[in-house]
Amino acid sequence: MAVTRNAQKAHKDTAGTKLYGSPSWMELQLESSGFGPIAGVDEAGRGACCGPVTIAACVLPAASLPKLAALTDSKKLTPAKREKLYNVIVDQAVDFNVVHIPAAQIDARGIQHANLSGMRRAVVGLAYPVGYVLSDAMKIPGLTVPQLPIIGGDAAARCISAASVLAKVSRDRLMVELDQRYPGYGLAGHKGYGTKAHSQAIEQRGACPEHRRSYANVAAAHAYWEATQP
Numbered sequence: 001m002a003v004t005r006n007a008q009k010a011h012k013d014t015a016g017t018k019l020y021g022s023p024s025w026m027e028l029q030l031e032s033s034g035f036g037p038i039a040g041v042d043e044a045g046r047g048a049c050c051g052p053v054t055i056a057a058c059v060l061p062a063a064s065l066p067k068l069a070a071l072t073d074s075k076k077l078t079p080a081k082r083e084k085l086y087n088v089i090v091d092q093a094v095d096f097n098v099v100h101i102p103a104a105q106i107d108a109r110g111i112q113h114a115n116l117s118g119m120r121r122a123v124v125g126l127a128y129p130v131g132y133v134l135s136d137a138m139k140i141p142g143l144t145v146p147q148l149p150i151i152g153g154d155a156a157a158r159c160i161s162a163a164s165v166l167a168k169v170s171r172d173r174l175m176v177e178l179d180q181r182y183p184g185y186g187l188a189g190h191k192g193y194g195t196k197a198h199s200q201a202i203e204q205r206g207a208c209p210e211h212r213r214s215y216a217n218v219a220a221a222h223a224y225w226e227a228t229q230p
Contacts, residue, residue, distance in 0.1 A: 026156070051210050055115070123140065
């Protein structure tokens with residue numbers, strides 16, 4: 001298919017650039033070839049050691065959206081800008097779906113399985129029928145619609161960038177809630193990532209139910225806590 005053969009060119013043309021609220025070259029080609037609507041898919045929290053991995057799928061209108069002019073990879077945005085864009089995306093999206101895969105499932109099946117399972121669930125759970133799926137780097141198993149994984153897709157395709165923001169903000173908000181449920185670990189600050197202070201908190205308190213026990217840093221810190229118990 002032409003769009004697949006031209007994918008690398010499209011990626012080079014758009015990767016690392018601001019999208020200014022407009023669809024990327026790749027999205028425009030897909031729409032004009034009759035493959036729309038297009039869903040973008042991305043995750044947040046893959047590298048954390050506490051809390052879920054969160055995956056979002058997002059379908060945006062084909063038209064330019066000036067209010068999303070600042071949209072890019074969510075990791076390049078400040079928390080305040082992400083929150084602002086999140087509200088705009090929710091307001092202007094044709095459809096979106098956010099899925100949280102909990103720590104227990106990550107421990108049971110591994111982060112890769114959890115990530116791919118969540119991506120499939122995010123797409124399948126969309127109420128709006130889509131004609132094509134663009135994802136950040138990973139091919140999603142079990143989809144019945146055509147798809148294209150793009151390395152660096154969260155900075156190259158508007159729909160993936162939007163999904164990136166939805167996933168990141170949704171997960172960050174959940175981690176603030178978990179911080180209230182499990183105080184003392186600093187989850188609202190580091191959002192479950194493996195900082196020195198986080199490891200020290202586990203050593204002092206033991207792991208909470210939201211920690212990924214299969215991760216080496218969590219296992220080591222929890223073992224230290226167990227060894228200090230009377």
